[in-house]
Amino acid sequence: MNVESTIKRTIAGRYRKERRFQQMGMISMVIGMMFLLWLLVTIVQDATSALRQTLVAVDISLDEDNFDQPINKASIKSASFGKMIKKSLRKDFPDVKKRKDKKQLYKIVSNGAEYAIRDSIIESPELIGTTHRFWVFADDEIDMLMKGLIDRNIEEGNRRVSDKTISWVDELVAEGRVETRFNWTFFTSGDSRDPELSGIWGAMKGSIFTILITMLLALPIGVAAAVYLQEFAPKNRFTDLIEVNINNLAAVPSIIFGLLGLAILINYFGLPRSVPMVGGMVLALMTLPTVIISSRTALAAVPPSIREAALGVGASRVQMILHHVLPLAAPGILTGSIISLARALGETAPLLVIGMVAFIVDIPTGPDSPSTVLPVQIYLWADSPERAFVERTSAAILVLLIVLVSINGLTAMLRNKVERRW
Amino acid sequence: MSFKENQEYQTVGNAFSDDPMITCRNVDVFYADKQAIFDVSLDIAKNEVLAMIGPSGCGKSTFLRCLNRMNDTIDICRVSGEITLHNENIHSRETDVVYLRARVGMVFQKPNPFPKSVYENVAYGPRLHGLAETKSDLNEIVESSLRRAGLWKEVKDRLEQAGTGLSGGQQQRLCIARAIAIQPEVILMDEPCSALDPIATSVIEELIDELKQQYSICIVTHSMQQAARVSQRTAYFHLGKLIEIGLTDDIFTHPVHELTEGYITGRFG
């Protein structure tokens, strides 16, 4: 048999196979990228409209007899700005007579408008006695209408905004009394039943506190456990058992950790529900196995020659680990830990179980004040019926994604920095 | 030629010295149930280079690592017999292993500088053992160690650069400088040139020759030529047994034991 011709024949086939293999990989990659891109584009598309908010101008006559005398903070607080707004709207649309129609008219302005006006009066009481034009949030339905997210052409019965309301809004627009501005509220306030008043800052702060607690617990405990297991623990059945269990724990569904937190931390130790402290503890339990495993891998990757070198010049075991092994393993430990923290940041299930799913309007002030977290907030909004929450859900998802991506970027940067030190 | 694994044996040649630095008597080493070293007795004299040669797996590295208790790091390793440094049993409970390793330095097969600066590499040991009281003391130790390792001229302008950025031979000399910075009495070398090119190897060999003025050196090597070049005495290990030991001049011209002869003439492997 002629070896040369045989080889030549097979070579062509081999190249064909290799090309096919590469093409298949390429196609899979393109499909994956397309799905990802699609997801991102939809989210971004939905989210961008949440960055703007419709405001309506109302002229409020702040007659002094609307306020209790003497005028001070308390009396301003007790004054009924709702009435004043309604009065102003009635004045603007004198044709509206029917009770039902009036109710609809009042609904153009957000429920939060009276509080916004109250706060600005408290800030500048000298306005009392004058008539002043306030820009207040429009109701979320009006907001949707202005953003074109409610179709005017469909039948009135299938539409959330009536023809009348549309005509009033158009009138306001014609008068230049409707504007859309950048939606700061979304980034500065907590949750609300009214979409136009709701924001992610409360959830964001909750996430920050939670992840801080998680980090403070999981990182030192995890690294210490990893160092002990990798460097000091004797090899016997007991440590083998521990190792197997750690590996199994890493694979336990996260909701189980939530149940554990509920049963032990809340029911047994009596810790409060819905607080980042408990959430952080539960997430720490959840991330601990991953932190330990990734830290052990990083420690094991430190070349034995470095250990020998340290021992050879008379370093003790602890000195060897602290001076040489840990610094060398640090980038790996950091990467593994931060990735598992990022996973914890996106975790919902265990937090639902310990009550962090509650509706909380106030911005949390510390790890012991009730709060929710970003992914849970997304879950809550996604569950809300109002049309305006759809864009907010997307915007919150985008924020969460940006946070996660920047954490990963930070990790990469940190790793490079630590590695480049030598 | 036949050689049974478990039979009694007698080392050929004079293993002992009138002026020993390290004495080893009836040393056995076990890895779990497997015996790696069988009843080895020998002395390492002051200011001599003792080369240990033998085929792979003959236990020469294992034996070398007994001399500064590097085997302690292996859980299943057990050493019996007596090894003394200056008449002190190094395996006794009173002997601190950190102190022992300060007196018996070690250079490894692969150059393994710490991933730190050249200066830090050398300064680490003295700092660890508190050998320098002031910064200038430390500078002095670093400089003199690098000088003795023949590296000073090459690195004096880049002491702050990474030790791992040096060439292989320089790295190995840096490791030697690191070992001598803590002023040991004995330096153990475990195939120090096996990762180096011939020129770097000869630089190290020249260095070994100079270092023996001050230290006792015990070197394990796979290169018979190297053993012949640098050592005064040579020990031949075979399957964990010290077959023959004697003056290097004699071992390489007319060894007595047939196994030694076979190994150094290249008639088995």
Add this chain to the structure above:
Amino acid sequence: MKIQGEGHIFKRFDQEMSHLHSVVLDMGKLAVQQLADANGTLEKADVDAAHQVITNDARLNALDIQADNEITNIIARRQPMAKDLREIIAVGKIVADLERAGDEARKIAGLTIRFFKTSENPPRQEILEDIYALSDFVMEMLTMSMKSFDDLDLALAGNVLNDSLKLDNKLQSTIRRLSTFIMEDARNVGHFVDIVLGIRALERFGGHAKNIAGHIVFIKSGEDVRHAGLEDILARIQA
């Protein structure tokens, strides 16, 4: 790990060593042959053949150079140790001894030319008898040395060393016998000087054979016996 008893890990090394070995044996044979041939020319008074013997010495020289080259190459490329090292060093010396032994044989051939070409009255065969006898003796010595080299046989080497003691006695008695010839006939004096020189060459030939035996003791035992007393060496060989 396997112990292979004989045979180097590099087969080429064994081949090179055995080639060198055969070159040495060839040289030994040639040296003995040269002396035998030289004796033949003396016996047959064949001047042309004597010239041929002298020319043939060049072959020995060429082999000497060849052996030296091989030795240099082996040392440079294989760095032999222990027994191999001793053997290669000894072979270098044996080769030099054989080459000089060849020179001594050439001197005997030179005698033929002196006696039977330029000299008007050739010597009687009777007075050349001693040369033949001594030649046989030293040729036997060299043959034995070479055999001892081939087999690394210390006993044979010992025999050669013993023979070299006998050779001394033989030389003395030969000189004594030759003196009686001179007393018989003073005209022979001229020949006798040449004959004594020839005997001297044969003594050297024997000396080279003895050296070779010493080198074999060195190969075998690692001891340099060149300058030790003969009795000493013999005692050691027997021990």
